[in-house]
Amino acid sequence: MSAPLTITTTPRLIDQPVLLAAGGTGGHVFPAEALAAELLRRGHRVGLVTDTRGKGFGQNLSDLPLYRIPAGTPTGRALTGKLLAVVDIARGVVAALALLALTKPAAVVGFGGYPALPLLLAARLRRLPILIHEQNAVLGRVNRLIASRASRIATSFPATRFLPDAIPATVTGNPVRPAILTAADVPYTEPGTAIRILVIGGSQGARVLSDVVPAALAALSPDLRRRLRVQQQCRPEDLERVRAAYAAAGIEAEIAGFFADVDKRLAATHLVVSRSGAGSTAEIAVIGRPALLVPYAHATDDHQTANAQALAHAGGAVVIAQDKFTVERVAAAFADLLGDPEQLSRMAAAARSVGRPLATQALADLVERLVTEARQPAPAAVAAKTSTSKDTVVKRNAA
Template sequence: MPAHSGVAAKLLRIPLVIHEQNAVAGTTNKLLSKVATLKLQAFDGALPNALSVGNPIRNDMLQQQVRVARENAARPLRLLVVGGSLGAKAINDVMPQVLANWSFSQRLDVWHQTGVRNFDEVKALYQNANVEARVEPYLDNMDQAYYWADIVLCRAGAMTVSELAVAGLPSILIPYPFAIDDHQTENARYLEKVGGAYLLPQPQLTCEKILSLLSEFVENEEALIKMGEQAKAVAHPNATQDVVAHCLRLIK
């Protein structure tokens, strides 16, 4: 919401509700929080005296089926790599190396969303490394991708973190280092502090580090399950209904 719209609502005595989706509030919401009738936030501590309701997410995420757990590592470890619509070069560059250097007894299956502009380059990197991965420029059905995955490696945007929590998916979160106020790092900490994710700063993103983190799950299904449960414990699956309910109360 533009700041002037919020100020106008206050002057006209129209109830003003703001919602902050990130763990660090943006400039507009910081300003409007001083005049808002009700302040809502996705993550604790983003705004003073705000109610934590989570981020509203799509219905297909909420209707996702329970994933089939690996039984005694009987099937490969499934890693979903998501770079976002624009891709993430640091992630794209390292993943073919990870697969090429995978030396564990259990196979690693990689489904890698590269971003449209990076698709050809990343596909070539996998081919040059002589390894196979499912490489796609864009994912139309994230709920299906989450259902497939055992663990996700991705950025830490607000909606991504919220979706991972609702899906109960363990993750390795690599915050975009140039985000305003470094808000992606704070988003990632929401899951990291409860044991639902690993927070890996981009300067520490190496093939060796990813291999080390993934090795903890190769023959340790319990650790994978526990990490997913920890993420799900802080989810807000009813965020949409809660936001609507708060708004309706103000207009009755």
Template sequence: MAGWNFVVTGGGTGGHIYPALAIARGLKRRLPQAQVFYLGTAEGLEARLVPEEGLPFYAIKGAGLKRRLTLGNMRALLRAFQGLLAAYRLLGQLSPRVVVGTGGYVAGPVVLAAWLRRLPVLIHEQNAFPGLTNRWLARLAQVTALTFPEAARFLHSRGEVVVTGLPVREEILQVSREEARVHLGLGSEDRLLVSFGGSRGASSLNRAVKELVRHYSGRQGVYLCHATGEAHYASWIRELEAEGVRLAANIRIYPYFRRIADFLGAADLAICRAGAATLAELTCLGCPSILVPYPYATGRHQEYNARALAEQGAAVVIADSELTGARLLSEVERLLTVPEELLRMAQAAKAMGKPEALDLLVDLVIRLAGS
């Protein structure tokens, strides 16, 4: 299959970029002679991440649209048209067999250019409520791949719709629960709570977790590992000290988790936001969770993600506006005192997991290339 070229596109946030990079890596691993090119914007996070992966990167213009008529929207439309012309030209030069889009406004002009050139298109939607770009692009794609089956009802796809799941990091798939617990110094009967708000942290979670620290500090058989986010770490520790809260050995506080696979692999219960990548990792590991969706996520997609797990019995959902230390402690205590419930949640989460997601996506792309 020498000479096979592919183009992947997706940008703006890690939620769009990391799945695109995972698919690119999967294609290169399956087809070592293939060339995979990435189209993004010069301003997006992809401009830094993609070259670090060693992939050829081409920048085109693009801009997000607001949901009302503004002068900014007129400029965005002009940039999108310029991006369309550039993408059309680049696709002619690169001659890909398939174009893969994972969302973000840059995917719009690239996928539209692929449609104009009659190139096969696969798009991947990460969330239970699809983003605006993918809702539109699903009409042009031969294959629309979903992380959550619930997303299908929001799409008007003219092609094939397949639930593949979301590719997760290799270290998540390889982690051993037993080894992770030994690495963290946990006994077989110990219960581990892992809480985090993403790389930047979450103020509401940080506030609520203080109550868990007060309640469980020094309590035998229960461990709490919490990541505050780097920007919050120093001030959060100072606040605990000012409030006279003692951190016993069973309470471990970090700015962020360097090897989150170990923490999630060892966890009996996770407390976190409801980003698609996090939920894909939790379900692959079969980890029960208390989810606090980020309330300002575009289209409230984290709320839809969280509800998808809750409806299957894999998670408990607390709205950010309803999150207090007392409420969080009440839910944690309830689950820890009913191990049968935690076991049912773990089994439900595991049933939702798609550790084979990357292989399924690569299979679909290669099938399109062969067609």
């Protein structure tokens, strides 16, 4: 276990460290790292907490202390596995209580995922201020367990399901990478001679996109096909067949297993085809590009559909469920979108209108507010928690 962080700058509001708990997928980890960097910039002390299996968390912030405590994932396992996971969580809570005694944090911030659960439970036992951040339009299972016991909730979407009525919730948005913020300065331009399409499906592509998108684009008119410039991310095992499908259709295409410069490609595209994870939808909205979204069918509580519908309701996306993502349906959607440049421009503007490029700053503001409220006398703290304003109203339990 690393020693508590000390820094040379003078804290503005928080003289004790803030512990950030995350783990599992990058969707949980990146917002935590973004908040850590912003709090450091403001002169605060920060510690990162994940489980003993966690990888990648904190690698971009190597100067920060990283604490690893036991945790378990009880869902989707046989009874014996569930019991072992509960034992691991209990061990993690004991370790987290020791960590809280050592670091004496001003607040604890959780970003979802079971690696965050022991610290959040320990913080509740110690009656510390707790903030949870939800990246999706549906409160995740761990955040749902903690939400009714949290001090505040930060959401990425104005309409978020499963929020408890009694806990103040603020729409901060979901932090995006600095490269995305730079790309957001590039204005959308309607297609000219070339129509650029970017197909991404998470860090390793998505099989359904490789199966359907090339065939759907091949079904378009020859005039449209000649104008297409496709960039598609695929799984390694799909690269050659996708490349061959575009070549057979006479469509210019760049196929790769991973694009390191997705920010630049998003900024240059006329239409993005993507899954609708929290990070993808946040980036598409911040940059402001039209999207054809295909929610992952097996996402927990169907949260990807909720994310996609939030962008679609704003007018920035067309959503096709995976079981309806057929060559015929997708070809018709492409023909409609690519044949109407003005519609694409309207969608780009609509997507940008719901983007939240200042999400990281808003989240850091909320942490500072939480700590300030916790230090106020009880009546003032109650008044602060029950006050509302236009920028903090969240539509709860939206369908």
